[in-house]
Structure formats: C-alpha cells, structure tokens
Amino acid sequence: ETGVTQSPTHLIKxxxxxxxxxxxxxxxxxTVSWYQQALGQGPQFIFQYYREEENGRGNFPPxxxxxxxxxxxxxxxxxxxxxxDSALYLCASSGGDRANEQFFGPGTRLTVL
Amino acid sequence: xxxxxxxxxHVSVSEGALVLLRCNYSSSVPPYLFWYVQYxxxxxxxxxxxxxxxxxxxxxxxxxxxxKKSETSFHLTKPxxxxxxxxxxxxxxxxxxxDMRFGAGTRLTVKx
Numbered sequence: 001e002t003g004v005t006q007s008p009t010h011l012i013k014x015x016x017x018x019x020x021x022x023x024x025x026x027x028x029x030x031t032v033s034w035y036q037q038a039l040g041q042g043p044q045f046i047f048q049y050y051r052e053e054e055n056g057r058g059n060f061p062p063x064x065x066x067x068x069x070x071x072x073x074x075x076x077x078x079x080x081x082x083x084x085d086s087a088l089y090l091c092a093s094s095g096g097d098r099a100n101e102q103f104f105g106p107g108t109r110l111t112v113l
Numbered sequence: 114x115x116x117x118x119x120x121x122x123h124v125s126v127s128e129g130a131l132v133l134l135r136c137n138y139s140s141s142v143p144p145y146l147f148w149y150v151q152y153x154x155x156x157x158x159x160x161x162x163x164x165x166x167x168x169x170x171x172x173x174x175x176x177x178x179x180x181k182k183s184e185t186s187f188h189l190t191k192p193x194x195x196x197x198x199x200x201x202x203x204x205x206x207x208x209x210x211x212d213m214r215f216g217a218g219t220r221l222t223v224k225x
Contacts, residue, residue, distance in 0.1 A: 004156075033212055042203050042215035043157070056212050090156055092213075100145050100164060100207060104156040 004093050004105035012111045013081050021076040021108045023091030030095040031055070032074040033102060034066060037088040049074055078110075086112045115140040115206045117187075119216035127224045132176075132191040134219045136204030139185065145207035146187045148178055151218075152200050160202075163187060174198070199223045 005024045013019050025032050031050045035043035045058035049068035063079040072093070078085055088109050092102035120135040138144055145164050149157040161172025168180045178189045187204060201220050205213040 031211065035213070035215075040218075042205075042217045043213070045208075045212045045214065048212050056208070058212070092157075094211060100211060101147075101159065101162060102211070102213060104149075104158070106156040 004091060004103050006089075006091050006105040006108050008108060009106070010109045010111075012113065014113050015081055015083060017081050018077065018079045019081060019110060021078075021089050021091075021110070023074045023076070023093075023105060025072045025074065025091075025093030025095075026103050028096045029093035029103070030072050031093060031099070032068055032072065033092045033094070034074070034076045035090040035092065036060070036085075037090055037107070038084075039087070043090055046076070081112045083112050086110060114214075115142075115144060115208050116214050117146075117204045117206050117216040119202075119204050119219050121219055122217065123220050123222065125222040125224060126194045128196055129193050132189070132194045132198065132221065134189040134202050134204075134221065136178075136187045136189065136216060137185050138187060138204075138206050140206060146178075146180065147205045147207070147213070148172065148176070148187075148189050149203045149205060149215075150200050151203065157203065160189070194221075194223045196223050196225065 033048040034046040037043040047057040048055045052068045068074045088107040090107045092104045094102045147162045148160040163180045171177045204216045
C-alpha cells in the first residue's frame with residue numbers, strides 16, 4: 001500500500017508569483033483534502049476534492065484553487081502569492097473502508113520572499 | 114460549527130511520568146475526534162480516533178484517550194513518557210464533509 005506523497009518537498013517563490021503543489025493519494029482513496037499549516041499553528045482546512053469535484057472549502061480566498069484528476073491525485077494552485085502564504089501545505093487522502101480517517105503526506109514547505 | 118480547543122501550548126514532563134494533553138471540543142452533532150502527532154519537518158501521524166464506539170480509545174505507542182460527553186473533552190494520556198514522545202500533538206474534530214478542524218497544538222517536551 002503506497003502512502004500519500006507530495007511534491008516538491010520545498011519551494012521558494014517571490015511575492016506575486018504563482019505556485020502549483022502536487023499530491024498523490026493513497027491507493028484506494030477517492031478524496032483529497034488540503035491544509036495550510038503556518039509556523040507554530042495547527043493545520044487550517046483549505047478545501048476538499050471528492051471524485052474530481054470540490055466538496056467543501058475553508059476560509060481561503062479564490063486565489064487558492066485546486067484540481068483532482070481521474071486517478072484521484074490532486075493539485076493545489078495559489079496565485080498572486082503573498083508573504084503570509086509561507087507555510088507547510090499538507091495533503092490528506094481518505095476513502096474506502098476507513099472513509100472518516102485521513103492519511104497525511106509529508107507536506108510541501110513553501111517560502112514566499 | 115465544530116471546533117476543538119487544546120489547553121496548554123507547551124507541556125513538559127519527566128521521562129517515566131504521566132502524559133496528559135487536554136482537548137475540549139464543540140460540536141452540534143456527535144463528533145468524530147482524532148489525535149495526531151507531528152515530528153519536526155514531518156506530516157501528521159494518526160495516534161487514535163473516536164467514532165462513537167467505545168468511549169476509551171487506545172492508540173499507537175501506548176497512548177489512549179477518553180471521550181467524555183458531559184465534559185466535552187477528549188484528553189490524551191500515556192502512563193509513562195518516553196524521550197521519543199517529544200513532538201507536537203494536535204487534537205482534531207471531523208466536520209460535515211470529513212474536513213478536519215485542528216486545535217493549535219501542544220508541544221510535548223520530555224526531560225531525562
């Protein structure tokens with residue numbers, strides 16, 4: 001059973017740029033959720049995708065957008081980067097027999113300068 | 114809206130001592146509750162979960178938590194701390210769409 005993977009591991013961008021983060025869900029999972037974890041804080045829910053459709057969204061502006069593909073992998077896109085977007089971005093997948101349990105990837109550390 | 118509050122941003126215990134990390138929840142429906150652990154520069158690992166079965170839940174690494182509806186609490190305990198338990202711990206409640214709402218976290222330090 002392959003776990004949740006994320007790429008890249010680290011990323012440095014400048015203010016105003018755009019970034020795409022990627023996530024491969026665990027085998028057999030059809031739901032992917034994205035979280036933002038600022039330094040010293042708990043993860044904050046960004047949005048969730050279920051079978052390629054957005055299935056819930058947290059309190060994040062529209063410049064945070066996403067996609068889910070037929071193989072259930074997912075992308076998080078952030079436009080017009082701001083300094084406060086610097087954070088660890090976590091992807092979690094769920095589904096199958098343990099649909100109420102989310103399995104987290106190692107995260108992508110984004111630094112905005 | 115569902116939420117959790119973790120009491121104490123930092124907890125320090127001696128090796129071999131009892132670990133108690135506090136979490137209170139707010140939910141208008143029977144909640145699903147979780148405890149996760151995060152080691153430096155890593156993602157989150159599930160310790161245990163409550164999904165309305167037994168109120169005392171046993172997890173990995175000797176941790177357990179008790180769901181107390183009357184106190185709206187879901188505190189995490191371990192009888193004897195080990196140096197390897199030093200990490201950040203997060204309590205979370207599952208929302209309507211299975212999205213997680215996390216607490217701010219508690220950093221556990223274990224002294225030799």
